[in-house]
Amino acid sequence: MEKLYFPVFIDMEDRTVLIVGAGKIALRRVRTLLHFSARIRVIAPDFCRELAELEESGKIRAEHRAYLSGDIQGAAFVIAATDSREVNRQIQEECRVKRIPVNVADDRALCDFYFPSVVMTDDAVIGIGSGGDAPGRTKEIRRKIEKALGESGWYES
Numbered sequence: 407m408e409k410l411y412f413p414v415f416i417d418m419e420d421r422t423v424l425i426v427g428a429g430k431i432a433l434r435r436v437r438t439l440l441h442f443s444a445r446i447r448v449i450a451p452d453f454c455r456e457l458a459e460l461e462e463s464g465k466i467r468a469e470h471r472a473y474l475s476g477d478i479q480g481a482a483f484v485i486a487a488t489d490s491r492e493v494n495r496q497i498q499e500e501c502r503v504k505r506i507p508v509n510v511a512d513d514r515a516l517c518d519f520y521f522p523s524v525v526m527t528d529d530a531v532i533g534i535g536s537g538g539d540a541p542g543r544t545k546e547i548r549r550k551i552e553k554a555l556g557e558s559g560w561y562e563s
Contacts, residue, residue: 411520413533418444422480426473426497427487428453431511435485438524440465447481449473450488473497478506483519487511523548527555 428450461468486494501508510516522533
């Protein structure tokens with residue numbers, strides 16, 4: 407493992423998470439975050455169908471436009487998941503200046519944090535991470551935990 411990341415459990419209730427981009431990666435992140443009562447704001451010109459449905463149901467706040475400098479204001483965390491490396495890097499640079507933790511979907515070297523594979527039951531939340539180095543191994547460990555817990559949990563990778 408190149409760099410070790412400290413696992414932290416954070417109260418996400420009423421914290422705003424800004425997600426820039428509205429494709430498959432953004433959808434996975436939104437689905438995970440919704441379980442933890444985060445306020446989710448998504449900015450993108452075009453939204454995948456599932457995110458549009460979450461907007462219609464009021465589960466996320468959506469802004470149908472391109473990212474603008476300064477959009478990170480008020481965010482506790484930012485996820486840069488656009489299809490543009492340049493925009494993702496701009497977001498990362500702005501976050502560093504403002505000291506806002508950022509996850510850059512297309513460049514793990516720019517990430518302040520990673521999304522773990524999550525197993526959640528009524529009694530526990532388990533996060534499994536490899537620092538981005540071994541996603542296959544992380545999934546294998548998650549499957550073993552799922553098997554041990556049976557059908558009682560919620561799982562997201």
